[in-house]
Amino acid sequence: MAAGNDPLEMKELRAFAVREPVSGRRYTLLRLETRGGLKGWGECPETTERELAHARQLLAGMQPTAYEITWRKLSPVPRLRAAINMAQLDIVGQVAKAPVYQVLGGPTRTKARAMAAITGLTPTELLTSMDTARKTGYAAFSVPIPPTEWRNQGQAYIFNVRGRMEILRKNAGPDSDFVLDGGGQLTPGDASSISAELERFHLLWLDEPCAVSNLGAVRKVSSENVTPLGFGRWLGQSGGFQDLLREEAVDILRPNVALHGISQIRRIAALGESYYVAVAPYHDGGPVATAAALHLAASIPNFFIQQIPAVADADKLMRTAIAGDIERIKDGFAELNPAPGLGLQINEKALDKFRDRG
Amino acid sequence: MHRRHFLGGMAGGLAVAPSKAAVDCGCAQILAQAPAPGVLDRVGTKVRVTKMKVFGVSLTPDSDRPYVFVKLETNQGVVGWGEATLEGKAAAVMACVNDFSEFIVGADPMQVEHHWQSMYVHSFYRAGPVMGSAISGIDQALWDIRGKILGMPVYKLLGGPSDPAGVRGYYHARTSNPEQLQALRQVAKLQGITAIKSGIPGYYEWIETNAKITRAVKAMQMLRENLGPEIDIGIDFHAKTSPSVAAILVKEVEPLNLMFIEEPCPPENVKAMARIARRSTTPIATGERLIASYSCRELIEMGVVDILQCDINHVGGITALWKVGAMAEPSGISMAPHACEGPIGGLATIHVDAATPNFLVQEICSGIQPEDKENIWAEWLGFPAMRMVNGRFPLPEKPGLGFELQEEALAKYPFGGTKPMARVFHTDGSVAEW
Numbered sequence: 001m002a003a004g005n006d007p008l009e010m011k012e013l014r015a016f017a018v019r020e021p022v023s024g025r026r027y028t029l030l031r032l033e034t035r036g037g038l039k040g041w042g043e044c045p046e047t048t049e050r051e052l053a054h055a056r057q058l059l060a061g062m063q064p065t066a067y068e069i070t071w072r073k074l075s076p077v078p079r080l081r082a083a084i085n086m087a088q089l090d091i092v093g094q095v096a097k098a099p100v101y102q103v104l105g106g107p108t109r110t111k112a113r114a115m116a117a118i119t120g121l122t123p124t125e126l127l128t129s130m131d132t133a134r135k136t137g138y139a140a141f142s143v144p145i146p147p148t149e150w151r152n153q154g155q156a157y158i159f160n161v162r163g164r165m166e167i168l169r170k171n172a173g174p175d176s177d178f179v180l181d182g183g184g185q186l187t188p189g190d191a192s193s194i195s196a197e198l199e200r201f202h203l204l205w206l207d208e209p210c211a212v213s214n215l216g217a218v219r220k221v222s223s224e225n226v227t228p229l230g231f232g233r234w235l236g237q238s239g240g241f242q243d244l245l246r247e248e249a250v251d252i253l254r255p256n257v258a259l260h261g262i263s264q265i266r267r268i269a270a271l272g273e274s275y276y277v278a279v280a281p282y283h284d285g286g287p288v289a290t291a292a293a294l295h296l297a298a299s300i301p302n303f304f305i306q307q308i309p310a311v312a313d314a315d316k317l318m319r320t321a322i323a324g325d326i327e328r329i330k331d332g333f334a335e336l337n338p339a340p341g342l343g344l345q346i347n348e349k350a351l352d353k354f355r356d357r358g
Numbered sequence: 359m360h361r362r363h364f365l366g367g368m369a370g371g372l373a374v375a376p377s378k379a380a381v382d383c384g385c386a387q388i389l390a391q392a393p394a395p396g397v398l399d400r401v402g403t404k405v406r407v408t409k410m411k412v413f414g415v416s417l418t419p420d421s422d423r424p425y426v427f428v429k430l431e432t433n434q435g436v437v438g439w440g441e442a443t444l445e446g447k448a449a450a451v452m453a454c455v456n457d458f459s460e461f462i463v464g465a466d467p468m469q470v471e472h473h474w475q476s477m478y479v480h481s482f483y484r485a486g487p488v489m490g491s492a493i494s495g496i497d498q499a500l501w502d503i504r505g506k507i508l509g510m511p512v513y514k515l516l517g518g519p520s521d522p523a524g525v526r527g528y529y530h531a532r533t534s535n536p537e538q539l540q541a542l543r544q545v546a547k548l549q550g551i552t553a554i555k556s557g558i559p560g561y562y563e564w565i566e567t568n569a570k571i572t573r574a575v576k577a578m579q580m581l582r583e584n585l586g587p588e589i590d591i592g593i594d595f596h597a598k599t600s601p602s603v604a605a606i607l608v609k610e611v612e613p614l615n616l617m618f619i620e621e622p623c624p625p626e627n628v629k630a631m632a633r634i635a636r637r638s639t640t641p642i643a644t645g646e647r648l649i650a651s652y653s654c655r656e657l658i659e660m661g662v663v664d665i666l667q668c669d670i671n672h673v674g675g676i677t678a679l680w681k682v683g684a685m686a687e688p689s690g691i692s693m694a695p696h697a698c699e700g701p702i703g704g705l706a707t708i709h710v711d712a713a714t715p716n717f718l719v720q721e722i723c724s725g726i727q728p729e730d731k732e733n734i735w736a737e738w739l740g741f742p743a744m745r746m747v748n749g750r751f752p753l754p755e756k757p758g759l760g761f762e763l764q765e766e767a768l769a770k771y772p773f774g775g776t777k778p779m780a781r782v783f784h785t786d787g788s789v790a791e792w
Contacts, residue, residue, distance in 0.1 A: 107787075108787075108788050108789075109784075109786035109787045109788040110786055110787040111786050111787075112786065113786065140567075169568075174568060174569060174572075175567070175568075175569050176568075177567045177568055199606070199609070199610075200610070201568075202566075202567075202568035202571045202572065202606070204565050204566075204567070205565060205602075223636070223637070225637075226605040226606045226609045226637050226638075227606075228565055228602040228605075228606075248629065248633045251565065251601075251602035252564070252565055252602070274626075274627065275627065275630060276564070276600050276601050276623055276624060276627060276630050277564070277600075277601075277602070278563075278564030278565060278600070280565075301788065301789065302564055303788075304563060304564050304565050305565070333786065
């Protein structure tokens with residue numbers, strides 16, 4: 001087919017930045033439109049008109065089915081790669097009239113376990129955030145560690161961490177589960193102390209306990225305790241996950257949906273599987289990336305749980321308004337969406353209503 | 359004859375020069391020099407295997423683990439029996455046994471090591487459970503013949519016994535009910551049983567919840583509480599757990615002083631299991647799914663295991679199980695062979711146990727009360743093959759593996775075909791290990 005006539009080729013690539021009214025969380029929806037009129041949607045944290053122009057050049061003449069091949073080609077615009085990957089797969093699914101998880105060889109499950117990333121500095125704030133999430137069906141929660149005052153933490157800090165986790169479990173019941181999110185803030189020594197203190201608490205895992213500045217540092221934490229460790233939200237390359245696996249420093253891989261899209265995380269999951277290690281993609285964005293993550297979850301064998309930001313009611317209304325009711329949680333699990341592609345119902349009027357005006 | 363088969367199959371059995379097509383692999387030179395089975399005839403005996411028969415035996419028509427028995431007949435009238443049972447893959451292993459008939463029929467059955475090497479090495483692809491089980495069946499039958507011709511039970515040929523009273527064994531608990539466990543403790547004491555094995559409840563995901571981890575720990579604590587401190591307790595994780603989950607469990611049950619935790623994670627990945635073992639004092643046992651001694655090297659060398667559990671029906675028979683024991687001993691690793699198939703492999707493994715200095719305990723997949731299958735075994739063999747007396751499996755005293763078996767006895771239990779093993783799924787429908 002002559003260039004320019006292929007109905008699957010890109011006609012237009014546009015970005016729509018939005019902002020949640022309560023949390024202030026920003027993300028950008030990307031619309032990839034084909035000559036034939038199909039629209040695929042993806043999501044990235046942010047972009048610029050210059051990046052978009054560059055991406056349009058790189059995508060010219062490419063079919064969305066070449067979503068794996070496109071990845072490397074898009075190296076010059078790393079912030080857009082994940083979003084374009086989602087949009088391409090959305091289109092591939094629409095062409096195939098199949099949900100993305102089916103295009104990718106799934107489903108491997110009927111529903112996907114979900115976890116709310118709750119927020120708050122004090123136990124009271126955390127309880128409020130957790131209660132909101134529990135009401136929408138969550139049974140697992142990612143909890144931020146308290147802010148650290150010193151470089152090395154004393155016993156009071158460790159007791160404080162343990163105390164707030166016990167308060168949360170007491171309130172949510174023994175069948176609730178928790179990830180403790182270290183946010184990369186602790187030293188390896190403190191991370192190991194907290195990991196040891198919480199061994200019998202049975203966290204799902206301790207997330208990003210310390211920075212992955214070098215593998216020896218994280219190996220210290222993983223070799224001293226049996227609390228499972230999660231790493232990966234800041235790792236942009238799959239080789240970083242291979243290093244963590246090889247160093248036996250990680251129990252659950254946390255590739256960021258906003259950095260890796262769908263197909264790169266599938267490749268990272270394939271790597272993890274041979275180490276008997278599962279994947280729980282990190283996600284702090286909007287509903288389009290949630291939809292992408294759920295299709296991913298239903299296409300791989302070693303998915304464990306999908307993190308979704310816990311949001312206030314007004315933010316939840318916005319998320320539903322712009323993309324459809326993607327984040328439906330029941331008894332701790334997210335439903336799969338069997339509609340073709342990513343199964344989104346994007347409302348462009350709502351995108352304008354919630355437009356990020358800077 | 360052998361060479362003709364390789365080179366002249368299409369020419370009505372006549373020897374022909376290798377065609378150009380046949381030498382394209384670059385191995386024609388090797389094939390031309392391929393030794394016939396009788397290559398060691400000059401230093402061998404006049405005994406020859408004259409026939410090989412394979413029996414699929416389903417105790418119930420829908421059994422997912424029909425026994426696969428191998429019978430070798432010889433020109434001396436002596437016959438040998440072996441077991442090649444491979445759970446869930448019966449027809450495949452029967453076909454594989456038959457694939458080896460050219461290796462065995464016409465061969466001197468006394469040269470068991472030579473034939474083991476030939477079956478394993480000349481199969482090129484090496485290992486795998488189907489081939490490992492097929493070799494196991496043939497190997498056991500060769501040992502049975504050897505013992506009968508040399509007039510000794512196999513354990514004596516192997517340098518045993520370590521204890522004339524037999525080899526120590528364990529039964530499965532078959533209950534998780536506290537009262538029944540207490541009753542089991544009493545019966546075990548009366549019968550002199552010193553070890554019991556059980557499992558952990560449910561199926562486990564890659565990462566586990568507080569509820570599931572707590573339940574598993576409580577189940578193990580409950581076993582110790584009700585069985586008491588005198589009985590050694592093994593707990594089989596059956597590779598249901600990931601390394602991340604198993605690491606938590608084996609550390610948390612350290613105060614129970616278990617005899618072992620078995621298969622804390624699947625077996626393909628030795629470093630993953632090492633990561634569990636490194637962070638706990640609970641002894642780790644594994645090996646029932648491993649084929650040939652080669653597959654045990656990393657487990658031994660990396661200090662992963664305390665106990666190896668290779669199965670005589672899969673690892674490569676008597677020859678291979680003995681080698682695993684030999685290579686484990688210098689590292690202080692004990693042997694506790696798996697046995698969950700039929701009575702021939704069960705008896706064969708007792709012979710190896712009795713001659714193994716680093717032997718710990720022998721499994722039988724049965725409860726302290728004899729089960730239906732054992733009544734059938736007794737009907738076949740004329741004695742209760744795998745029942746302990748004073749906590750030990752008695753040693754078979756007749757030459758060879760120590761039993762007589764008539765083909766007609768098996769006819770009541772015709773092969774019902776291969777049936778899949780259990781298929782279990784998590785709450786979200788994804789595939790679970792059992």
